[in-house]
Amino acid sequence: MAKARVHELAKELGITSKDALAKLQEMGEFVKSPSSTVEPPVAKKLRAAFPGAKKDGAKKESSKGSGAPASKDGSPAGASSKPAPKPGAGSAPTPSSVKPGAVRPGPKPGQKPAPGPAEQKPAAQEPQAQAPKAPREDGGPSAPAQGTDAPQKGAPKPGAKPGAGAPKPGGSRQGPRPGNNPFAPQQGMGGSERPAPRPGGSGGPRPGSRQGPRPGNNPFAPQQGMGSERGGGPRPGGGRGRQGAPSQGGPRPGGPRPGPAQGGGARPKPSMMPGQTPAPAGGRGGPGGGPGRPGAPAGGPPRGRGGRGRGGTAGAFGRGGPSRSKSRKSKRAKRQEMEQRQTREIGGVRVPKGDGTTILRLRRGSSLADFAEKINAEPAALVTVLMKLGEMATANQSLDEETFQLLGEELGYKVQIVSPEDEDRELLESFDIDLAAEAEAEDEDDLEARPAVVTVMGHVDHGKTRLLDAVRNSNVTEGEAGGITQHIGAYQVHVEHDGQERGLTFIDTPGHEAFTAMRARGAKVTDIAVLVVAADDGVMPQTVEALNHAKAADVPVVVAVNKMDKEGAAPDKIRGQLTEYELIPEEYGGDTMFVDISAIQGTNIDQLLEAVLLTADAALELTANPSKEARGVAIEANLDKGRGPVATVLVQSGTLKVGDNMVAGTAFGRVRAMFDENGNAVEEAVPSRPVQVLGLSSVPRAGDSFLVTPDDRTARQIAEKREAAERNAMLAKRRKRVSLENFDQVVAEGKIDTLNLILKGDVSGAVEALEDALLGIDVGDEVQLRVIHRGVGAITQNDVNLATVDNAVIVGFNVRPAERVQDLADQEGVDMRFYSVIYAAIDDIEAALKGMLKPEYEEVQLGSAEIREVFRSSKFGSIAGSIVRSGVIRRNAKARLVRDGNVVADNLAIESLRRYKDDATEVRDGFECGIGLGSFNDINAGDVIETWEMREIPRS
Numbered sequence: 024m025a026k027a028r029v030h031e032l033a034k035e036l037g038i039t040s041k042d043a044l045a046k047l048q049e050m051g052e053f054v055k056s057p058s059s060t061v062e063p064p065v066a067k068k069l070r071a072a073f074p075g076a077k078k079d080g081a082k083k084e085s086s087k088g089s090g091a092p093a094s095k096d097g098s099p100a101g102a103s104s105k106p107a108p109k110p111g112a113g114s115a116p117t118p119s120s121v122k123p124g125a126v127r128p129g130p131k132p133g134q135k136p137a138p139g140p141a142e143q144k145p146a147a148q149e150p151q152a153q154a155p156k157a158p159r160e161d162g163g164p165s166a167p168a169q170g171t172d173a174p175q176k177g178a179p180k181p182g183a184k185p186g187a188g189a190p191k192p193g194g195s196r197q198g199p200r201p202g203n204n205p206f207a208p209q210q211g212m213g214g215s216e217r218p219a220p221r222p223g224g225s226g227g228p229r230p231g232s233r234q235g236p237r238p239g240n241n242p243f244a245p246q247q248g249m250g251s252e253r254g255g256g257p258r259p260g261g262g263r264g265r266q267g268a269p270s271q272g273g274p275r276p277g278g279p280r281p282g283p284a285q286g287g288g289a290r291p292k293p294s295m296m297p298g299q300t301p302a303p304a305g306g307r308g309g310p311g312g313g314p315g316r317p318g319a320p321a322g323g324p325p326r327g328r329g330g331r332g333r334g335g336t337a338g339a340f341g342r343g344g345p346s347r348s349k350s351r352k353s354k355r356a357k358r359q360e361m362e363q364r365q366t367r368e369i370g371g372v373r374v375p376k377g378d379g380t381t382i383l384r385l386r387r388g389s390s391l392a393d394f395a396e397k398i399n400a401e402p403a404a405l406v407t408v409l410m411k412l413g414e415m416a417t418a419n420q421s422l423d424e425e426t427f428q429l430l431g432e433e434l435g436y437k438v439q440i441v442s443p444e445d446e447d448r449e450l451l452e453s454f455d456i457d458l459a460a461e462a463e464a465e466d467e468d469d470l471e472a473r474p475a476v477v478t479v480m481g482h483v484d485h486g487k488t489r490l491l492d493a494v495r496n497s498n499v500t501e502g503e504a505g506g507i508t509q510h511i512g513a514y515q516v517h518v519e520h521d522g523q524e525r526g527l528t529f530i531d532t533p534g535h536e537a538f539t540a541m542r543a544r545g546a547k548v549t550d551i552a553v554l555v556v557a558a559d560d561g562v563m564p565q566t567v568e569a570l571n572h573a574k575a576a577d578v579p580v581v582v583a584v585n586k587m588d589k590e591g592a593a594p595d596k597i598r599g600q601l602t603e604y605e606l607i608p609e610e611y612g613g614d615t616m617f618v619d620i621s622a623i624q625g626t627n628i629d630q631l632l633e634a635v636l637l638t639a640d641a642a643l644e645l646t647a648n649p650s651k652e653a654r655g656v657a658i659e660a661n662l663d664k665g666r667g668p669v670a671t672v673l674v675q676s677g678t679l680k681v682g683d684n685m686v687a688g689t690a691f692g693r694v695r696a697m698f699d700e701n702g703n704a705v706e707e708a709v710p711s712r713p714v715q716v717l718g719l720s721s722v723p724r725a726g727d728s729f730l731v732t733p734d735d736r737t738a739r740q741i742a743e744k745r746e747a748a749e750r751n752a753m754l755a756k757r758r759k760r761v762s763l764e765n766f767d768q769v770v771a772e773g774k775i776d777t778l779n780l781i782l783k784g785d786v787s788g789a790v791e792a793l794e795d796a797l798l799g800i801d802v803g804d805e806v807q808l809r810v811i812h813r814g815v816g817a818i819t820q821n822d823v824n825l826a827t828v829d830n831a832v833i834v835g836f837n838v839r840p841a842e843r844v845q846d847l848a849d850q851e852g853v854d855m856r857f858y859s860v861i862y863a864a865i866d867d868i869e870a871a872l873k874g875m876l877k878p879e880y881e882e883v884q885l886g887s888a889e890i891r892e893v894f895r896s897s898k899f900g901s902i903a904g905s906i907v908r909s910g911v912i913r914r915n916a917k918a919r920l921v922r923d924g925n926v927v928a929d930n931l932a933i934e935s936l937r938r939y940k941d942d943a944t945e946v947r948d949g950f951e952c953g954i955g956l957g958s959f960n961d962i963n964a965g966d967v968i969e970t971w972e973m974r975e976i977p978r979s
């Protein structure tokens with residue numbers, strides 16, 4: 024393997040490196056420096072050019088002759104391996120070397136091609152002789168031994184090997200082998216033939232192969248293989264075998280190889296020159312006999328014995344045809360094994376199985392085909408599996424979470440259904456837009472104060488609209504005298520506060536309906552709620568409803584006690600009433616600001632705005648980064664006959680500019696123009712600024728978030744993907760978010776620990792009584808019950824919206840849902856319960872709450888079976904022919920294996936259960952059956968299979 028370096032050769036020849044270099048150049052060999060290596064043929068040529076030094080050279084050569092091979096084996100350990108690469112690298116030389124090699128090939132060729140044993144034999148013999156010896160002496164190592172010698176003798180070995188090795192090896196090795204193969208009883212064959220190969224470089228092997236197959240060379244016979252490898256394999260033969268094989272490719276052609284080897288040698292060189300050295304190069308290049316060998320050895324030895332093992336076989340069989348096919352086979356077998364391990368057969372179809380921890384994320388509304396794609400399975404196979412599980416579905420049908428969970432459990436996957444919000448976040452992330460990360464990355468310095476966004480809520484006719492008008496007008500008169508205000512869904516006013524001009528943005532759609540509808544869409548728009556209560560009317564049902572919606576959204580409330588101008592106004596009564604709803608006025612020691620106003624007269628509007636500012640300052644930190652692309656929410660939108668889709672959007676961060684590309688929900692487009700609430704065209708809108716936007720492709724919905732994208736294509740693609748996702752979601756069979764039945768499950772999953780209820784009744788007394796009774800249920804500390812809203816009258820869309828947002832269950836006492844509300848509830852997966860007997864409601868909820876308590880389980884033994892006989896099946900693995908000794912053995916039950924009273928394996932499962940040839944779901948005691956424990960095969964006659972299950976302990 025090792026090639027000689029120029030300075031080594033020079034030393035050997037008793038000349039200076041400079042002279043050697045000059046000579047080499049003269050000979051047409053390009054060698055860079057004294058430390059460059061040269062291919063054996065070149066070395067030989069150089070030696071020939073200095074006959075005076077021949078002695079040494081001869082010595083070396085001879086040593087190489089024998090040592091070469093050895094060195095290949097042995098040297099591997101040392102220099103040889105290193106050299107190998109170099110040689111390859113010694114690209115430069117290679118070329119030339121190759122040629123030389125080619126020359127050698129001459130001889131080899133003769134041998135190689137000459138399938139004729141005669142030729143090969145001779146060649147082979149030499150090598151073998153050496154190789155064998157080595158092996159015998161100390162097994163595989165022997166080879167090395169020789170190699171060792173070689174190396175020792177010729178420091179130059181490297182060079183020697185290559186040079187001499189190649190050629191000589193052929194001869195010498197071959198010589199030896201024939202009769203000497205220590206491990207080959209049939210030596211004759213292997214020996215002679217193998218040798219041939221080597222000599223030939225590759226040719227040798229072939230011959231070997233042909234004959235090899237026969238006698239002592241059974242490649243599959245470990246001992247032989249080994250032997251051959253050690254002896255022959257490792258040696259040249261082995262090494263080459265491999266290389267040869269690869270290099271030459273399939274063609275075992277013993278003869279050809281040789282030829283190819285050489286011929287190839289030429290080829291290889293060029294490509295190898297580059298210095299890739301290694302095996303392949305060696306192999307082919309090796310061809311050059313000389314080079315090839317070097318390569319070969321390099322490859323062979325280094326790989327070590329293991330390598331030999333293979334190499335030997337290959338050598339024996341020529342290119343290793345057999346070995347190749349063998350390896351192919353084993354690969355196929357391996358693949359099959361892998362497949363078997365990674366798949367599972369259910370209902371006659373094979374599907375990839377997870378390890379029980381693999382997480383599969385599926386969008387809500389996904390179909391079996393989507394599931395199949397994720398696990399790389401055939402959708403049709405999953406249809407079958409699902410059918411087996413008792414569910415019928417087509418491949419493209421959207422399925423609910425429960426069904427996916429069931430399927431996932433069966434196949435060993437943890438299914439996660441992605442919420443719309445997560446889904447949208449992921450969708451944006453696929454466009455490299457990560458809003459959360461963007462917000463997190465913002466520095467304090469990037470943030471600037473922004474106006475608070477206010478929503479006005481309250482009972483019907485308590486003056487919400489009037490109040491919004493009053494606020495707007497007060498501002499218009501001050502700043503925009505004569506300006507024409509128009510309704511765009513939101514407006515901004517400016518107020519003097521603490522000597523500063525402060526902005527406040529009012530959502531111009533009063534009422535908690537819009538507020539909650541937007542929340543239901545994931546939009547958190549409102550910072551502060553102004554609860555309007557008519558002083559002459561007091562707290563009314565919708566006052567409470569609005570209040571509850573605000574609380575559920577965790578939005579601070581400022582109370583505007585309106586109509587103070589009216590007779591009978593009783594502001595204190597209002598304060599007292601609201602105290603019951605946890606809105607304690609500041610003057611009563613609470614933290615809620617109450618302001619008495621008259622919307623119609625415009626009285627105390629400034630104080631109200633001041634109170635809003637103070638509350639905002641006290642409770643909130645309102646800042647946003649204006650220096651980025653805008654993000655926000657669509658407040659309302661409509662289709663204008665002349666202007667197309669018109670949307671009022673509220674910028675929440677960044678700055679929206681005319682010309683920006685934006686996407687709002689499923690609408691997208693370029694901002695053509697923007698107007699404020701006064702109808703003035705604006706060029707840009709900063710945080711908390713509501714503006715009307717023209718230019719969208721369609722009308723977004725209130726609550727749809729919008730964002731500016733770098734280009735129109737991104738905006739369009741996001742919109743399109745959202746639309747597709749929505750379509751899917753619409754198709755999906757919605758699952759109940761939270762229901763009285765699935766409480767325990769939801770709690771067990773850690774999703775919630777509080778049961779939110781919305782109580783509606785025909786009379787307030789009943790609702791109060793129900794609430795009191797429910798709150799009196801003792802459920803301990805683990806779970807909580809919270810009534811987030813109660814009211815009188817039919818269950819409305821608002822109730823469902825609130826339940827949607829806060830995962831609540833609606834309890835109706837002597838009331839029914841209003842028109843189309845049931846549909847909405849079904850669509851949103853809101854659980855509605857109707858009762859006419861208060862105790863029935865209490866019982867149900869109490870039971871549900873108890874179910875919420877973390878369940879306790881105990882192990883219950885189902886049955887045991889004694890294994891009488893074990894049948895091995897390539898298809899099913901080991902089948903335990905058993906007799907059920909007690910209880911019942913059920914398919915899919917958990918199982919453990921007990922041997923001599925010791926549990927050998929736990930957490931197994933009865934994966935197959937048969938009575939004779941029929942599948943059985945269960946087998947009772949006294950009957951015989953065949954049990955398959957899946958991939959667990961360590962079963963013996965006499966073992967006992969116990970099955971068990973975890974059973975929930977009912978709570979008292």
Ligand SMILES: Nc1nc2c(ncn2[C@@H]2O[C@H](COP(=O)(O)OP(=O)(O)OP(=O)(O)O)[C@@H](O)[C@H]2O)c(=O)[nH]1
Nearest residue numbers: 482483484485486487488489585586589621622623
């Ligand atoms: N006297 C008096 N009347 C008021 C005041 N504020 C509102 N009103 C009257 O109360 C009635 C209802 O006012 P709106 O502003 O429409 O009440 P709303 O809460 O917006 O009503 P809905 O939109 O139906 O929910 C109108 O006739 C107003 O003129 C007030 O401060 N004083």
